[in-house]
Each structure stands twice: as structure tokens, then as C-alpha cells.
Amino acid sequence: xxxxxxxxxxxxxxxxxxxxxxFPLLLTFLYSLFTEWxxxxxxxxxxxxxAELFQDSYFWQSIGRSLLIxxxxxVLCTVAxxxxxxxxxxxxxxxxxxxxTICTIPYAxxxxxxxxxxxxxxxxxxxxxxxxxxxxxxxxxxVVLPYIYQGVRNNLNAVHAPxxxxxxxxxxxxxxxxxxxxxLPNITSGIMVCGKxxxxxxxxxxxxxxPVGSACQRGYCGPVRRDAADFSGSFRTAER
Amino acid sequence: xxxxxxxxINKFYxxxxxLKNISLxxxxxxxxxxxxxxxxGKSTLLRCLSGLEEISSGQIIMDGKDITDLEPRDRNIGxxxxxxxxxxxxxxxxxxxxxxxxxxKSKQEIAKKVKEAMEMVELTGKEKEYPDNLSGGQxxxxxxxxxxxxxxxxxxxxxxxxxxxxxxRKSLQNSIKEVHKKLGLTSIFVxxxxxxxxxxxxxxxxxxxxxIEQSSDPITMYTSPVSKFAAAFIGNYNIxxxxxxxxxxxRKIHSxxxxxxxxxxxxxxxxxxxxxxxxxxxxITDNTPKGNVLQYHVDVNGIPLKVDVVFRSKVLFENGNRxxxxxxxxxxxxL
Numbered sequence: 001x002x003x004x005x006x007x008x009x010x011x012x013x014x015x016x017x018x019x020x021x022x023f024p025l026l027l028t029f030l031y032s033l034f035t036e037w038x039x040x041x042x043x044x045x046x047x048x049x050x051a052e053l054f055q056d057s058y059f060w061q062s063i064g065r066s067l068l069i070x071x072x073x074x075v076l077c078t079v080a081x082x083x084x085x086x087x088x089x090x091x092x093x094x095x096x097x098x099x100x101t102i103c104t105i106p107y108a109x110x111x112x113x114x115x116x117x118x119x120x121x122x123x124x125x126x127x128x129x130x131x132x133x134x135x136x137x138x139x140x141x142x143v144v145l146p147y148i149y150q151g152v153r154n155n156l157n158a159v160h161a162p163x164x165x166x167x168x169x170x171x172x173x174x175x176x177x178x179x180x181x182x183x184l185p186n187i188t189s190g191i192m193v194c195g196k197x198x199x200x201x202x203x204x205x206x207x208x209x210x211p212v213g214s215a216c217q218r219g220y221c222g223p224v225r226r227d228a229a230d231f232s233g234s235f236r237t238a239e240r
Numbered sequence: 241x242x243x244x245x246x247x248x249i250n251k252f253y254x255x256x257x258x259l260k261n262i263s264l265x266x267x268x269x270x271x272x273x274x275x276x277x278x279x280x281g282k283s284t285l286l287r288c289l290s291g292l293e294e295i296s297s298g299q300i301i302m303d304g305k306d307i308t309d310l311e312p313r314d315r316n317i318g319x320x321x322x323x324x325x326x327x328x329x330x331x332x333x334x335x336x337x338x339x340x341x342x343x344x345k346s347k348q349e350i351a352k353k354v355k356e357a358m359e360m361v362e363l364t365g366k367e368k369e370y371p372d373n374l375s376g377g378q379x380x381x382x383x384x385x386x387x388x389x390x391x392x393x394x395x396x397x398x399x400x401x402x403x404x405x406x407x408x409r410k411s412l413q414n415s416i417k418e419v420h421k422k423l424g425l426t427s428i429f430v431x432x433x434x435x436x437x438x439x440x441x442x443x444x445x446x447x448x449x450x451x452i453e454q455s456s457d458p459i460t461m462y463t464s465p466v467s468k469f470a471a472a473f474i475g476n477y478n479i480x481x482x483x484x485x486x487x488x489x490x491r492k493i494h495s496x497x498x499x500x501x502x503x504x505x506x507x508x509x510x511x512x513x514x515x516x517x518x519x520x521x522x523x524i525t526d527n528t529p530k531g532n533v534l535q536y537h538v539d540v541n542g543i544p545l546k547v548d549v550v551f552r553s554k555v556l557f558e559n560g561n562r563x564x565x566x567x568x569x570x571x572x573x574x575l
Contacts, residue, residue, distance in 0.1 A: 168327075169312045171338050186327075
């Protein structure tokens with residue numbers, strides 16, 4: 001069989017898009033290495049900014065929190081949805097409609113309403129429910145749910161999961177084994193794409209700023225108190 | 241005792257009964273076809289045998305053992321699906337080896353059996369390809385190899401050729417028959433294509449609305465349909481009521497369920513009076529070339545008839561020609 005020849009044009013297009021996407025990041029990085037950039041060429045090369053930043057413990061804490069808050073909800077939600085979809089696909093296909101309805105409810109909740117509701121409900125609650133990071137992770141789980149669910153569902157449909165499961169069963173595999181060893185590897189890339197799409201939602205920034213925002217900037221990520229000043233501040237942020 | 245026995249099988253989906261008290265036997269080494277239109281229950285019966293569907297009532301015996309409540313993996317049955325159902329993340333080799341790995345066979349044994357199976361379905365050289373890089377026919381060959389490599393007691397084929405183009409279908413029909421003969425497998429084939437059923441089968445079970453309409457060898461099925469449905473489905477018969485038959489031939493016969501006449505048993509002539517029990521005249525209204533057969537549509541006293549003749553280099557008659565048609569009495573099947 002002859003392999004298709006890859007045209008030069010295809011590669012060129014990819015390079016142009018790559019440069020277009022990386023260009024702003026590259027310039028920002030360059031800008032950060034110089035103290036002044038008024039004329040065509042920058043002046044005053046310095047790595048002091050980076051040295052100070054990397055020595056600041058708040059910076060590393062915020063990086064850690066950011067990673068925690070952005071990765072944990074997606075992982076948690078994906079595992080939960082996958083387990084639920086396994087049950088739906090294998091044993092109870094009739095429940096798919098109910099699951100779809102439940103999972104798409106968060107679409108209807110605006111980013112402004114959700115944090116206010118969460119703060120109202122969990123402020124003064126015992127730990128860990130009133131912990132800002134815990135609260136945010138759980139809230140993100142709700143927001144991310146429709147994206148993950150839709151991603152998992154579409155990918156399961158695309159690979160014709162029930163057919164593959166039946167084929168695997170006929171070859172001697174158990175249902176659970178077949179789901180995790182055959183279905184999952186075929187839908188992983190699709191789920192990853194859905195997970196990456198989630199942070200693009202504009203109300204996500206509102207969501208994170210309201211319960212955590214200013215307090216965490218000051219290094220405090222402990223429990224939310226109803227009478228605390230940052231609580232009313234959060235309301236103001238959210239209302240804005 | 242037969243190798244496979246279906247005893248009074250009933251299957252309901254809610255209120256809808258798709259299998260109605262089906263009882264049939266399959267002998268060891270036979271190639272059996274379940275034939276019928278969509279929704280008649282043939283695939284459901286196959287899936288019940290595979291264990292992918294539970295029956296509502298009845299019993300399935302295979303090789304003297306009751307397998308009614310066994311899991312699919314415990315039945316040692318191979319199945320080839322209509323849409324191939326190959327695992328996209330695995331190579332051809334891995335797909336074929338999957339069942340053997342599940343049975344925890346040694347690596348050497350797996351490699352040997354996979355090689356043999358690939359040779360049998362003429363796929364040598366495609367071991368490292370992924371299913372997406374193969375044609376429909378090649379994918380179905382992989383599916384066939386994946387099933388036979390396990391050495392199943394029974395091979396089930398659920399419309400395996402319906403998604404494949406006509407030319408490839410012929411070649412795959414031959415491959416399936418060769419594999420069946422070589423391995424001496426008991427095979428059950430599901431199709432809605434009567435020609436395919438005729439070519440492939442030792443025995444055909446014709447399904448209609450959840451019941452078996454007729455069971456016989458292909459020639460008997462074709463020449464002696466037992467009902468109007470069998471005549472219409474199998475042989476593309478002309479089916480006439482008693483009144484219509486009298487209008488066409490001018491003679492009465494008794495057959496309350498109707499009379500079936502195969503299109504190729506009607507003889508056409510333009511002049512001479514042919515020798516046969518029934519001779520009548522008609523006008524050609526249309527003609528349709530069907531490969532090596534030319535089908536004339538003839539109007540006989542307002543009754544439309546189909547008449548097949550072997551196709552020759554030029555059309556013998558044209559639309560509007562008046563012709564004589566004759567048919568022997570033994571070709572007028574009383575239903």
C-alpha cells in the first residue's frame with residue numbers, strides 16, 4: 001500500500017500557526033528579561049525579577065494551589081463520571097437520560113450565583129467544608145461536570161462502546177476489565193481535550209476570585225467566616 | 241441428540257415479544273443460516289445463544305450441556321459482528337491475540353496460533369497495522385481470525401457481510417466457507433439476503449415475526465415455499481390469488497392461500513404455441529436487466545407478472561410487444 005505523501009503546504013501551515021501562538025509568550029518572556037523596552041531593542045538585561053520571584057514563598061504556594069485547584073477537580077470529576085458511565089453503559093442504559101439531565105444542570109448556573117451560594121451555605125461550616133481551597137475544588141467539580149460528562153459520553157458514542165464491550169466479552173473478558181482496558185484507552189485523548197477546554201470558561205475566574213481571591217493573595221486560605229471582612233469583599237467581587 | 245438445541249425460546253422486550261416459542265436444532269459441523277427481514281428476531285436468537293441477551297423463557301443446550309444461564313465468556317462461542325468491533329487501540333496481531341491472552345495461553349502458543357489464523361484469512365503482513373488502516377473486507381477478516389483463533393465450539397456470524405460491497409462480499413463468502421470446512425466448525429450465520437443464504441448454507445431457517453416460517457435445505461426452500469411470506473421473501477415469486485390465477489390462465493385451481501409461480505418458470509414465445517398446461521397472452525410493460533437475467537414486466541389481463549429470461553446480447557422483446565407465456569402446472573405452487 002502506498003503511503004500518502006505529506007504536502008509541504010501542510011507543514012508550513014502548522015509552523016505558521018505554531019509561531020502565531022507562541023509569539024506572544026516569547027515576547028512576554030523576553031520583556032521580562034529586560035528592565036526597559038521603549039525603543040526597538042530592549043535595554044538592561046536582568047534576571048533579578050526571576051530571582052526575587054523564585055525566592056518568594058507566596059509564589060510557590062500560589063503555584064501549588066493553582067495546580068491543585070486546576071487538576072484535582074478534573075481528575076475527581078473524570079473518575080466519578082467514568083464510573084457512573086460504566087454502570088450506565090454496561091448495566092443501566094435507561095439511566096443515561098437522567099444522568100444527562102443532572103450533569104447539564106451546572107450549565108444553567110451562572111458563575112456569579114454559584115460562589116455566592118457556596119459561600120452562603122458553607123461559611124462558618126466546620127472544617128474542611130469552610131476551607132477555601134476545599135470549597136473551591138468542590139465547586140469546580142460541579143462546574144466542570146457538564147464538560148467532562150459530555151466529553152466522556154461523546155467519546156463513548158464515537159468508539160461504539162457497547163459493541164466493543166460485547167466483542168470483548170465474547171473473547172473472554174469481564175465487563176469491568178473490558179471497560180478499563182479497551183474502552184478507556186480509546187477515549188482518553190477526547191477526555192483530555194474536554195478537561196483542557198474547561199478553564200476557558202470566562203466565569204471560572206469569577207468563581208475562583210469570589211471565595212478565595214483577596215484572602216489567598218494575603219496568604220490566608222483557611223476557613224471562610226460569615227463576619228469576616230473578606231466575605232463581604234467576596235460578595236462585592238462577585239456582584240461586580 | 242443435536243449439538244445445539246433451542247427449546248421453546250421466548251424473548252420479550254417489555255411488552256414486545258420478539259421470539260415466539262422458537263425450537264430448533266443444529267447438528268455438529270453444519271452451516272446454518274437464520275434468514276429473514278429486519279426485526280424478525282434472527283439476530284436476537286443468535287445473541288441469546290452467545291449469552292449477550294438473556295432469554296425470557298426456554299432452554300439452550302449445547303454439546304449436551306445447559307448453557308442458558310452461562311456468561312458469554314464461559315460458553316466458548318466465537319462471534320463475528322456486522323460492524324467488525326475490532327479494538328481500535330490494538331494492532332491486528334493484538335486484536336487476534338486478545339482472546340488467547342484472556343485464556344492465559346503462553347506467549348509461544350499465542351504467537352503460533354495468531355500466525356496460523358492470519359494465514360488462514362490471508363492477512364499475513366498486516367500484523368502491525370491498526371484497524372483504521374484496513375479496508376472493510378480486511379477488517380472483517382481480522383474479526384473472523386479473532387474468533388476462530390480461540391477454537392470455539394460454535395461460530396456465530398451476525399450479518400458479517402452486510403457492510404461490505406458486493407464484489408468483496410463474494411470473496412468473503414468463500415473465505416468463511418473455506419474456514420468452516422477446514423475447521424469443521426458448527427456455524428450459525430444471520431442474514432437478510434436470500435442469495436447469500438442460498439450460497440452459504442446447509443440448512444436455512446426462515447424467520448418471520450419472531451417465528452420460524454420454514455426450515456429446509458436451500459433448494460427445497462427455493463422450490464417449495466410453504467407460505468406466501470416464504471414465496472415472496474425467497475424466490476421473488478409471482479403470487480396470485482385464485483381469482484387472479486383464473487384471470488391470467490382462464491382456468492380455476494383450488495388454493496385458498498394463493499398460487500406462487502417463479503419468474504424463471506414462465507416461458508416466453510412470440511409466435512409458436514408452446515406446449516404446457518397453461519398458455520396465455522400478455523403485453524410487455526417494462527424490462528429490467530439483472531446481471532445475466534433479463535426480467536420482463538408483463539401485463540396479463542390487468543394482472544402484473546414478472547418473467548425472467550437468460551439475458552442475451554440484445555433485448556428480444558420491446559415494451560408494448562404482445563407475447564405468449566406458458567407455464568407447467570407443477571411450477572404453479574399451491575400455498
